[in-house]
Amino acid sequence: MTALAPHPDRLFPADPGVRDIARRLYAEVATAPILSPHGHVDARMLADDEPFPDPAALLITPDHYVTRMLHAVGVPLDELGLARDGRPSTADGRAIWRRLCEHWDVFLGTPVRLWFETEFSEVFGLTEQPSPATADALYDQLSATLADPAFRPRALFERFRIEVLATTDDPADDLAAHHRLAADATFPGRVIPTFRADRYMHPDEPGWAARLERLSAVADVDTTTYPGLLEALRRRRRAFAEAGGTATDTGVIDAGSDPLHEAEASRIHRAALDGTLTAGEAAAYRRNLLYRLAELSAEDGLVMQLHPGVLRNHHRPTFDAYGPDTGHDLPAVGAFTRPLTPILRDFGTHPTFRLVLFTVDETTFSREIGPLAGFYPSVYAGAPWWFIDTPDAILRYRRAVTDSAGFTKTSGFIDDTRAFCSIPARHDMSRRVDASYLATLVAEHRVSEEDAAVLARRLVDDIPRTTFRLG
Amino acid sequence: MTALAPHPDRLFPADPGVRDIARRLYAEVATAPILSPHGHVDARMLADDEPFPDPAALLITPDHYVTRMLHAVGVPLDELGLARDGRPSTADGRAIWRRLCEHWDVFLGTPVRLWFETEFSEVFGLTEQPSPATADALYDQLSATLADPAFRPRALFERFRIEVLATTDDPADDLAAHHRLAADATFPGRVIPTFRADRYMHPDEPGWAARLERLSAVADVDTTTYPGLLEALRRRRRAFAEAGGTATDTGVIDAGSDPLHEAEASRIHRAALDGTLTAGEAAAYRRNLLYRLAELSAEDGLVMQLHPGVLRNHHRPTFDAYGPDTGHDLPAVGAFTRPLTPILRDFGTHPTFRLVLFTVDETTFSREIGPLAGFYPSVYAGAPWWFIDTPDAILRYRRAVTDSAGFTKTSGFIDDTRAFCSIPARHDMSRRVDASYLATLVAEHRVSEEDAAVLARRLVDDIPRTTFRLG
Amino acid sequence: MTALAPHPDRLFPADPGVRDIARRLYAEVATAPILSPHGHVDARMLADDEPFPDPAALLITPDHYVTRMLHAVGVPLDELGLARDGRPSTADGRAIWRRLCEHWDVFLGTPVRLWFETEFSEVFGLTEQPSPATADALYDQLSATLADPAFRPRALFERFRIEVLATTDDPADDLAAHHRLAADATFPGRVIPTFRADRYMHPDEPGWAARLERLSAVADVDTTTYPGLLEALRRRRRAFAEAGGTATDTGVIDAGSDPLHEAEASRIHRAALDGTLTAGEAAAYRRNLLYRLAELSAEDGLVMQLHPGVLRNHHRPTFDAYGPDTGHDLPAVGAFTRPLTPILRDFGTHPTFRLVLFTVDETTFSREIGPLAGFYPSVYAGAPWWFIDTPDAILRYRRAVTDSAGFTKTSGFIDDTRAFCSIPARHDMSRRVDASYLATLVAEHRVSEEDAAVLARRLVDDIPRTTFRLG
Structure with a gap:
């Protein structure tokens, strides 16, 4: 039998001098409250507290x-x-x-x-x-x-020092669990919904019409027309914001965002309901909706998170047998500079609009995400995500993005997990790796240790608060 | 108030043993003269010396x-x-x-x-x-x-120990400032022009015809025909060479270089002047001109610099209000192996032709630029540029390119700056980072310290001299 | 004159503490037998032993x-x-x-x-x-x-401690040298063929029909029809397996693998022989054959190696004068997730199928190869290859792939060389770099030294044995 005893210096640089600096920087944030502005824990788990x-x-x-x-x-x-x-x-x-x-x-x-x-x-x-x-x-x-x-969930929530936990929710979700938690004076935690409308963006997917119907019922607006769908999304965004939500999320295969004229979008919407949709129309419809979600974000101030570049359900037989989210959503090439041109042209300097860019394609960090965040006031460089939410990739992210976007325009860590009990471990890893990165900057005389300590604290506090408008 | 006191060991590796080696290697080059073969300082600044x-x-x-x-x-x-x-x-x-x-x-x-x-x-x-x-x-x-x-500019030029400073100039520029400087016996510095014909390569851009006219006047040749434009470019290249220029530069969105038959290029040239140009024709014309610039380089020996992959003026409202070069030229995916096939097929082993490849897409370093420079005698791997002219990216460049192209086929540092007073700081950063890279090779017993010292000196001396034919 | 004396600590990390760990891990494998499951040594060299x-x-x-x-x-x-x-x-x-x-x-x-x-x-x-x-x-x-x-070759084979050496052979090769070696009781080494059918996959290349004829003679089946070609390949695979072969290899420009209906493939096959083939048909034929090779691997259990993304014979004049394999096969962008969808849909969880993915485009390590190997039981992450078979790139590979695929789903080192006498040096480099990577994990308290020692041994022993079914 081998002892399980995580080392207190784990993930710090091996060089003794740099490690000492990393220890000190980590100590600044080791017990800071957890802000989790993006994840997949089910609010009902906390509402029920079973x-x-x-x-x-x-x-x-x-x-x-x-x-x-x-x-x-x-x-x-x-x-x-x-x-x-x-x-x-x-x-x-x-x-x-x-x-x-x-x-x-x-x-x-x-x-x-x-x-x-x-x-x-x-x-x-x-x-x-x-x-x-x-x-x-x-x-x-x-x-x-x-x-x-x-x-039990609530006891762990407190023990984990979670200050804010954002869930991910369908626009048609009635947010009952969030309302129960908010109304429960015995639970002081803040659990907020995130508006994720992916399932309405793909008129070529089976079940789209049925989802529109459900959404229609919750939003109390006819969604059989394209303007109706937009209005339903607008209303549900308002409901999410009223339930404490500060952000939306979107996961699409690419970041294409060309707007359509309303007549054309309406035509495609009808074609989808009539069953005469082409693949090209479906893609055009999706890209238009991405643009419209940005437009709505500029309107209502919900922070727009974008997670493009994942091919969902790559292994069809596994999907058929086991359903989605079973390990074979797999990354493809990412791109932002070109496909986001329409959104950034129209909202890139809009005072209310905010866009956090995530990727599973690391090549975009120094080539696209850093430079975009280093010019557009609205754009933030999202933390490494999913396959690259790892010690080495987090270091690569910092080394790639800091050059052109510094720290201020990065998002802060997101755990993106449905594994509730792993939340502290994930944030702890991130804090250790950021401390190690900063320690290297200090040891190489690129940043003073005093400034590095300030940055370490900001990365777990005002940076995610500002990025995600957590208040 | 915090002291401003750059540390003498800044940017060196943290490990004490490696840092000692880096210090020694840096000492070899710390005060070496500056060769600046690519930049954007205005020659008039030095000619006027205000x-x-x-x-x-x-x-x-x-x-x-x-x-x-x-x-x-x-x-x-x-x-x-x-x-x-x-x-x-x-x-x-x-x-x-x-x-x-x-x-x-x-x-x-x-x-x-x-x-x-x-x-x-x-x-x-x-x-x-x-x-x-x-x-x-x-x-x-x-x-x-x-x-x-x-x-004043000239005093700083001397204090900075600048031996050669290359400017970037339009073919229609009369190079008056360069001539004034050359004729001024009180100024011993060498300020040379670089021929940059980008503005003649995009017949779809507003103002193209007017620019052709200006070029026609300076070159004394009719540019309303395609052969006339080529002849004008040839003559101006000769004038640049006579003014001390050793190189050209080209910044295009991609490195596509398919030549057109003269009749087809002439047809597109006329269509552009007639206002009937299509987008496809404009791209074909640009790619043909890139090929012709290579052909001219093989003919006259001016070193061809290529900087592809930047989307210019990404934020249209900022461009409309503030003009170009205002921070929103943003990188896109780069490629060299495929698009340069025509140029390299015809001039890749030509004894006079020389091509220095720059990128803002780091993925091309190990995948394309290193391997190309490691086979074609004409091809050199350009130093990291613009968004990636940074300590970490320079290290990544060395780690990626050295494997297949060694040091001899790299370009040496270019500062690419319009900020005259930052030139020493930029070269100093490059020298420190290269010393650090070499120190690591020494510490890992991959290169002897004696060889590393030779390489450190070559990187700021004969390597840029050879690459850019500075003599 | 400068001494040639490779340092015993070469390629180990410079930090004294980490270097000590690396030394100990390397000592575990320094003299382990060499398994070389992919290379280009000619079996006749060993058979003749001149x-x-x-x-x-x-x-x-x-x-x-x-x-x-x-x-x-x-x-x-x-x-x-x-x-x-x-x-x-x-x-x-x-x-x-x-x-x-x-x-x-x-x-x-x-x-x-x-x-x-x-x-x-x-x-x-x-x-x-x-x-x-x-x-x-x-x-x-x-x-x-x-x-x-x-x-002499055999003496060196023994001195190099080569346990298995895989060659690369055309399906029409009669494997006479392999048979001679197998029949020679004085040579205890294991030299096995690898089936590489690239030259039958490009019906647009000169000589395709002649190659089909030669294959027909060796396989004793008519290859003027598409089913005949498939049957010939099946038979030769069996012959390779009987000669000890455990694997195939394929080098194509992309990993596209869309199957064709037999009638369509037969039609293209005839068109190629009739000289009426289009470029699109040639590509479709090639992608179909890649799919069929996977199908055959699922059938006969030969491990499928895939090396896509190299543009062969980039410099036409050098090819015309000197032929192939003369240094100007050059890398292009790689991709796996999308193009391999058909193969992985149909064989990704097949119990017999095994697919080892190699790349010259490092961006695919963390984005595609690691995630694919981290889901599909059949997929293994091939070691860095060709231009990136280097100390720095091997480290990057480990740092990129381990996150999502660990060590178990990597291939183990392949030397891929035709330079017989460099085989020990290449394996030694790989062992040193892997020891260095593992030492860093130990020093950062991410893996225990005990576990790292087990991994170091596995990487040169059971991991390549399992991946390549060496028994």
Whole structure:
């Protein structure tokens, strides 16, 4: 059995002098409250505040960062608890946990392992590394822990020092859980919705018309016309803002944003409902809607987050059997400078508009995102995301973006996770890596240690507050 | 008030052993003369040798590296001295300087701040960091300094140890300032023109016909025909060479270089003058002209510099109000291997032809520029440029290009600046970073320290001399 | 004269603490047997076991890594021994060797120099650096050495501790040399063929029909029809497997893999033989064949290696004079996620299928290859290749790919060389760089030293064995 004991100096530079500086800078922010302005935790979890289910259902099955890697070494997804063809998995929690323990070594060197080690140790108090030999004892320990009221969602929310947690929600969502939380005087936390209208932007996808209908009901406006859809989105944005939301999010395959004349957009909208849509029309419609979302952001001040460049559901057979978000959304080439020209021409210097650009294509950091954030007052360079939310990629991001955008025009860290218990570990990794980057600047006499300490604090405080208008 | 005192070890590696090596290698080149084979200083400034205007007009307003970043944090460009809609800015020098001092922290970690710190300290003798509290005193000190004859352009040229300074000039420029300088026995410096014909390559741009007319007058050849334009360019290249020029420069959106038959090029030329040009024809004409510029370089031996991949004037409203070169020329994806195929097929091994490739897309360093320079005798890997003329990107360039092109086929540093007083700081940064890179190779036993010292000296001496045929 | 004495710590990190860890990790693998699952050594060389020819013919002329760089600094290829226009070079071995010695400094900082230094020192016992002054003495020493029976191919094979050496072979190759080696009880080494069908995938290339005929003869099946070609490829794959082959290789310009219906593929096949093929049809045919090769791999279990993204024979005049593989195959943009969709949809989770992805475009490491290998059980992230088979690029690869694919889903090192005597030097470089990467993870407390030692051993043993099904 090998001890599980995350080192207090983990992720700091190896050079003793630089490490000392990194330690001091990290100490400035190690216990700062967590601002989580972008993520995928379900607000109902906190509203209900029920005990978490078994360890596997909490830690493994819903986390596609974990399941995709086990799948990559040959573990079928149904053995990890995923429902296949609509039938619940027959694997019980203990069996699923054992699979993780058997394959624990395939995570060596990956951020998932580092997050897990911190989470297992600091949240759950485990002291031994997972392995076939320790699997059952660890499972028992985790199960017992989860039964403890101190491990209910709200207790952990407080213990994690989360000040703001943003969820991601469909425009048709009634935000009931958010309202319950806001009305509950016993819960002082701030849980805010994020407006994500992706599912209305693809008139070529099955179910688009049905989604329009649902949205129509919630927004109380006819969405069978294009102006009606825009009005419904506008109303729901207002409802999100009233529920505390400060931002929207959009994940599209590319950042193309050419506006259409209303007549043309209306024509395509009708064609989609009539079933005569072409692929070109669908793309034009999507790009127009991206432009309109920017226009709405300039109008209502909700911060626009943009996450382009991911090919969703790459492996059709897995999608057919297991559904979306099962580990095979995969990155493609990214681009911003050209495709965002229409949006930035019309709103780039608009006083209310704000656009945070995220990418899974690192080449855009120094080539596009940094330069755009370094000119347009509205543009912010989003933190590395998804596949590149890792110690090395965060360093590459800082080294690439700081040159042309400094620190002020970066977004601050976002954890983007549905794994609630990993939130502190993820923010801690980010704080350590930023401290290491700043320590190197100090050691190379590029920034004074005094200025670096100010920057370290700003990166977890006023920078995300300002970027996401958290107040 | 915080001291302004650039550290003697700035930009060297933090590891004590490697830093010692870097110090020794840097010492080999710290005071070497400056060869500046590519930049944007105006030759008239040196020919007239008038005192510089106020500090803001010297240091801030004309430098889009500085103004774009202040714009990105919300300062309108007219508050930085830029003329808007043809009306001069009402902001006076002191007010503009204060804006920089107020926002000094947004430059933390950026190369602009490092250049400024070195320049303020070593050129102007400032000893305090800019801040709202120090703004006025620093402004007064700078103003007083600029009145000193020792701070006139020629005195600084000498003090900066500039051996060669290349300007960038339109083919229709009569090079009067260059001739005045050459004829002035009291000025021993070498200021040479660079032939930049970009404005003749885009028959779809407003003003193209008028520019042809001006060129016709200077070159004394009819440019209303395509062969006439080629002949005019050939003659002006000869005039530039006679004025000491050794190189040309071209900045186009892509490196496409397919030649056209003369009849087809002539047809498009006429169509452009007749106002019947299509977008496709304009692109074909531009690519043909790029090929012809290569052909002329093979003929007359002027070194061809190529800077593709920048989308000019990305924000149309800023262009309309403030004109070009105002901070929103923004990078797009770069490519060389494919689009340069015609030029390299025909001139790649030509004994006279020489092509220096620059990029703002770092992905091309290891993928295209290094391999091309590592095969074609005519091709040189240009130093990082513009957004990537930074300590980290220079290191990335060396790590990417050395593998396939070594040092001999790199261009040597170019400062590419219109900020005359920043020239020593920029070259100093480059020398420090190259010393650091070489020191790492030495410390990792990849190159001997003796060889590294030779390379350090060559990088600021025979390598740029050879690349740019400076003699 | 400068001593040639590769430092025992070469390529290890400069920080003393990290270097100590790297030394210990390297010691775990320094003398491990060499598995070379991808390369270009000719099996006949080992079957014949004749003495090597003169030093230049062994070390310089056939190695385009070396000749391209000398060409880039102005040495014509015929002065390096390459036959021009079908006429043998008139340069003798000593003259060629002198050219390398004259230009030895242009290799400073490149991997070619590091490989040569290790090879010259450790294989041939040279103790002085090449230079004009030492050229003749070194040439004499090398010539004498090559006459020694201990320097015949098989003796070196054993001395190099090569356990498996995979060659690269045309499907029409009769594999006679492999059979001779297998039948020779005095040679215990394992030399296995790799099936590379590139030359049958381009029906637009001159000689395609003639190649089909040769293949037809070897496979004993009519290849004038498309199904006949598929059957011939299937049969030859079986023959390769029976000769010990475990893998195929494919080098195409892009990874497009859209299957065609058999009727359409047959139609294009006939059109190609009839001389009526279009460029679009040729590309469609090639992409269909890539899909069919994947289908065959799923069927027979030969590991599919894919090396896309190289523009072959970029400089037409050099190709016309000197033929292929003469240093001007040059990289272009790479892509995997999109173009491999058809193959991965149909075979991505197939239990027998295995696909190793190589690239010369580093941007694909974190964006595409890592994420694909981190989901699909069949996909492995190939080691850096060709222009990026270098110390810095190997580090970048690890830093980019480990995040999403860990170590288990990487391929292990491949030397990809036709320079037999450089094989130990290349594997040694890889082992040193991997030890350095792992040492950094240990020093940053991201992986324990115990785990790192296990990983170091796995990277030269079970990881390549598993990836390439070496048994």
